[in-house]
Amino acid sequence: MASAKDIENRKPITAALMLATLMNTLDSTIANVALPHIQGSVSAAQDQITWVLTSYIIATGLMTPLSGWLAQKIGRKRMFLYSIVGFTIASMLCGIATSLPEIVIFRLLQGVAGASMMPLSQSVMLDLYPQRQIPQVMAIWSSAVILGPIIGPAIGGYLTENFSWRWVFYINVPIGILAFAGLNFFMDKDEGGRERPFDFLGFGALVTFIAGLQLMLDRGPSQDWFSSKEIWVEATMAAVGLWVFVIQTVTTEHPFFHRDLAKDRNFVTTTIFGFLTGGLLFSSSALLPSMMQNLMGYSALQSGYASMPRGVGSLLAFLSVPFLLQRFGARPVLFAGLCISIVALWQMSRFDLSMTDGPIMISGLVQGLGTGLLFAPLTTLAYATLSPVHRTEGTVLSTMARSLGSSVGISVMQAGLINQTAMAHSVLSGHIQPSDPVFMAVNPAFMNPMDPLGVQILNGEVTRQAGMIAYDAMFGLMIFLVIGMIPLLLLLRPPARGATGPVEVVD
DSSP: OOOHHHHHTHHHHHHHHHHHHHHHHHTTTTTGGGHHHHHHHHTOOHHHHTHHHHHHHHHHHHHHHHHHHHHHHHOHHHHHHHHHHHHHHHHHHHHHOOSHHHHHHHHHHHHHHHTTHHHHHHHHHHHHSOGGGHHHHHHHHHHHHHHHHHHHHHHHHHHHHHTOTTHHHHTHHHHHHHHHHHHHHHSOOOOOOOOOOOOHHHHHHHHHHHHHHHHHHHHTGGGTGGGSHHHHHHHHHHHHHHHHHHHHHHHSSSOSSOTHHHHOHHHHHHHHHHHHHHHHHHHHHHHHHHHHHHHSOOOHHHHHHHTHHHHHHHHHHHHHHHHHHHHHOHHHHHHHHHHHHHHHHHHHTTOOTTOOSHHHHHHHHHHHHHHHTTHHHHHHHHTTSSOGGGHHHHHHHHHHHHHHHHHHHHHHHHHHHHHHHHHHHHHHHHTOOTTOHHHHHHSOGGGOTTSHHHHHHHHHHHHHHHHHHHHHHHHHHHHHHHHHHGGGGGGOOOOOTTOOOOOOOOO
């Protein structure tokens, strides 16, 4: 719980927490648009350079569950300061890296150091403010969580084109120094020493599950999925790890995550909701830049600017969320956010290669409004019935679920995109008949299928058209994902007015 000093300094502590959270979430996407420049600088192949992104996600997912236990053992303040220092140093090392192995290792260190920032910042802010202010506070906190991935591509594109790709990592250094100074000066010392016995078997099983699942999803498309022995091994790792983790959690005296978390219906439901929301938000954010740059010829900076209206929509939603929560309650706001997200995805499923950036910006604005209405209500409902003593573990678990959802969503949608592109290419190619006089009459001369160069140009255009069809199919698939989330609202119970939750001692 927060001390008197923490409550007195809640505003500067909140500012420092927001800086640390923004720094962490910004790095989840800021490197996306810089990948081609990084690839050329370190002489990496296309399939190798993606590890710059996946190494960070995997490290964050693996370290997040451990951060709650460490925070209880050494104290939240000390844990937070160590994380900021480690993340800032790792960012600087990424900027000076000269080879692919170096940058992948330093990105792993970034993920390990930054994994605790988001759950711990949420836990501290929940303790700093009374229950009646939680909706407003969570709206502010959610702005850093959601704005980082949204504005990351725009900032990354600007820094890459005007300075160097290395500045997408150097930008973390001044932010990290400010966040460290704010927490070190204003936050009261927390001695820690409250940890429960560490469940090494449970943690090891969880690590095995996450690593196996992520490797299977990342490597599946290139290895032809289950026709490869490697994919079978990784799938078996994930299945065994999950099974052992569940059995260990149910049977052991001190499981890695307290069993009371599974008894709270609101927390379980919002955790599932957060997993699906993470997949929805981050997979669409990952697909759009590649669509704009690979199919429509946008530069990194242009694709970043076209993504900016999404941030504007999110800001508008954040400003209205506190009023909406007080006026209508959390569940209606969640329902509205899902409905708006469906409208945005429907707009995105109608993209075509002849359009300007207008439809991208309009749908981005609408999607920003929709997703901006999801995070604060989810957090409010998650901790409405959960005991305050479980908040640290709860925020760790919910953050891990959201991170895992985002990585799974990106991998699944990318795999679906590859499959849909191949299918569309096959169908479109089947309609190209050089013997058809109508086709030869309307086909440009430089795409003559009877000429080797013309065949190459024609195949490139067919691939581009097939890619657009595949992107539309993926956005359409996301609509059904959002529709499937709506029944979860029936399981959520609204928070009692003025309730703060019971205080109890956890063994």
